[in-house]
Amino acid sequence: MKLTKSFKASRKLRAGIAMLLTAAFLTAGCGGGDGQKAVGDNKTFTYGTVAYGISNENVGTNPHDTYVGWSTLRYGIGETLFRFTESMELEPWLAKDYEQIDDYTIKINLKDNICFSNGKKVTGEEVKKCFDDLLAKHDRAPKDLKIESITADGQSITIKSKEKVPALLNYLSDPYGCIIDVDAGEKDKIVVGTGPYVATSVSDTEIDLVKNENYWGDTKPQMDKVIVKSITDGDTLTMAMQNGELDAVQGLPYASLELFMNNDKYKVSQVDTSRIYQIAFNFKNEDLKDLRVRQAISMAIDKDNFTNVLLHGQGTPAVGPFPASMPFGDKAVHAVPFDKEGAKALLKEAGYEDTDGDGYVDKNGKNLELRYLTYTSRQELPLLAEAAQADLKDVGIKLDVNATNNYKNFLKTGEYDLFSNANVNAPTGDPEYYFTTHVLKNSAYNRGFYESDKMEALEEQLRNTFGAENRTPIAIQMEQLILDDCAYFYASHLRMSFVMKPNVKGFSAHPSDYYEITPELAKE
Template identity: 50%
Template sequence: MSRKEKIMRNRKRFMVLCMAVCLGTGLLAGCGTGEKNTHTGSAKGTTEKKTFVFGDTTFNPENEEPDVNPHNAYAGWACIRYGVGETLFKYSDSMEIQPWLAKDYENIDELTWQITLQDGVKFSSGREMTGEAVKECLEHLVEVHERAKGDLMIDTITTEGQTVTIKTTEPKPTLLNYLSDPYGCIIDMEAGVTEDGIVAGTGPYIAEALVSGEQLKLVKNEEYWGGEPGFDEITVRTISDGDTLTMALQSGEIDAAYGMPYASYPLFENEDYTFSSCATSRTFFAHMNFESPVIQDRAVRKAIAMGIDKEGFVNTLLDGNGYSAVGVYPDSFEFGGDAVTTETYDLEGAKKVLEEAGWVDKDGDGIREKDGKDLTIRWLTYPSRQELPLLAESAQATLKEVGMEVQINSTADHNSIRADSTAWDVYASAMVTAPTGDPEYFFTTHCLDSSSVNNGHYHSDKLEELEKEMAKTFDTERRGELAVKMQQTILDDNAFVFCSHLKMSMISKATVKGLVAHPCDFYEITVDLAPVE
């Protein structure tokens, strides 16, 4: 059976299962075009609370989002996505920096930035957001968060009223970009962090209760500085299984979903639901483990890069909901797409590369050997990103054709396994490669000796030198030129294989408005989210 046939079979299975669930629970009207579920609104003239339930595949410890404390791992993503926290600056729809909790700024010199804060902003604790409160937050951030410390390079912070002056240890052209990263959500350090990882932010919603990996309860921030939030109560439910998420939205258990399997999309392409989609720099890519003897062989890395069918993955397994990748960034970036070159899908070419490097199938079992060892690739990935297991299966099938055995380990425990360099050869993950709108981010996080998630311990003298220049360059055109050179360096080494860029979609009931996909993938539950009156 072909992959396409499997997808179609799964779609039919989803429909049958959903109908069974609905019939069994008396919720048939919620599964078709009949009566709407009443989560998202209240009748006129009543005091019924306006509630909203959001299903998300990614809010869990597996994705380093165990809570909403932005100073903890990648939990800032949950903090900003669910309307709890806000940053000093944010991104427009065109990924341009604009003030948010800040209202103005001035770059005094290469090391000094002066930021003026909005007036009248309160934390959900009731405390005023002053310059001193922002100073306390940022100082704690760089004290406990290694990635933020390396990104921001803060030397000193001084305040006077609503003015915050930041001095960096070296020129930091992208300081405002990094202050817009989810870890930069401004929280009240006097209020502290609860045992459950709840913080007091400035956003339209207040975190009231949290069970890590299960759900988050939010209530409206009655004193929100940016307008009237649309719902009284919101529940974010972690639903990592795609089939379960599909049935939850069809049955009316949830009002909207993030991370829906592409195979389920046709079930919601009707007047009862709304799609919000946009192209993002979220990229599905494979890290090569340079501690692995088999991956240290350049021929093996090259053959893997040549043996992954990116177009087939996007068009067949993703149903066209993405774009095949060349490098780190999509074509929409001036320094992405056609600006760089890499290996093309070529199974015969991959076979030749391996043959010339001494990898041959002497025993005729279909797997090549060299020095008495089979060409086996241990492929580590995780299931909460629905597309990653599909990518693993696709790579397993095509690489088998060139004589590689791919052993897939798709597990929620991937974070602890990837920390053991003896336990894997290729690690496939997904990330937004340019969440700050600037090209430097991916390299500083993944490719340098100092990078916090250089999972494969990759090193390049050339890349380190290029980054030294990038770090001090304020001119955006030159930064783009450097980004191209840096991409080409890692592509020439086949240190990473970039497979696809994601077209991100959120699906909501037609009774909901204001759930809008954004290119940086940060902003989801906002003050504009509301029931349709």
């Protein structure tokens, strides 16, 4: 497989990660203290993860910057007005309750006992400032929320939308909806949130956190210090966990995960998520404009082999963008089957045959050769690239793989024909999130430049329909349209696994892929 230098880099085990000194902190009420003052005792939680890094666009703590909100929410720095239960149902968090005044207007009442980590009270006016800043700076939020105006009155805000937004509360529960103190600003990639922990140091590879002494929740943070380390090399991550240098890890290589399963020395928390490994077809490529070519590629890649062999069964072969556990998921749609002979027939029908005997099909004297772009920070993606390259070679398609964490530069210059990434497609439990971000003409992450008037019309219908039972049939139509057009190839849904020492409690995988460091996190 032809890979970039970044993926060819040596996988020799690196030196163990040094344990860091810890500190306890002075107690302060909602009205005082800076939430960061240290005293005393040794109580640190060290966490190694593959999910933090530049390639994931989540370095920092400011939720108003690209996907940084995932770090804000995951690592206990910020919180949203509403959150999701383990069954993906909405429940109030910073909000006390809400009232749907009409199809365009909603009033949200805030809890009265919440303060930022700097001691400043969270009021309706502070939330309004936060959302105003979000709408001014974020790429996805304005398109999702479609807010016309926000007014504040004491401990409440009233949001008026430009059009109907049935999934508004779901969108406000996205990580970009974390409430931060805008007046405090951002210093060294650090913002002031309401969560149980406060960031003290942020780099491209590590976030250091301390207990928020001003935390408003009934359960106070149990750890004095939390260290989140970005460790993208699987062998290093595995060895660090085995050597006891980490208290918990997320993102172990699947071959390594088996070392920790059914082992009394460790605890494992697993959950099926809506994260999927997908491939977008670039419709600007002349070869890929032919539906038969896209179908042939989709029929040639063996999802079962990828999931069961390369992922060691830690996932489920996908049909569409959503797992079967959701009412609008895989059970409701169908895709082209795995059929390499059928793929060859489609290519021949489209005019591609191996006329020179080099093993690759050609047309008008040119081989069908495609540039495949992906990144290495998620271990599954290079494995999918390897599988796709081998499978497509079997049907005569040459795939040049570029697996690099500098992939954004290639996206900007358009130097790719297929782009593979990992994405959480229904983190808010509502399907519209995926459609608005990936398949509409103006979607921020429509990497294939897919356009469909029918899709735009269905989205218009979806955004004006309230009630899950009414939205589901529309979502299914939209998924099926993606599959019929072969705009994306969906490989596998992910099963998330957290491995931890047996003395760790209050640390578990969540189906939304949002909540990791919580007040309940503790070491016995």
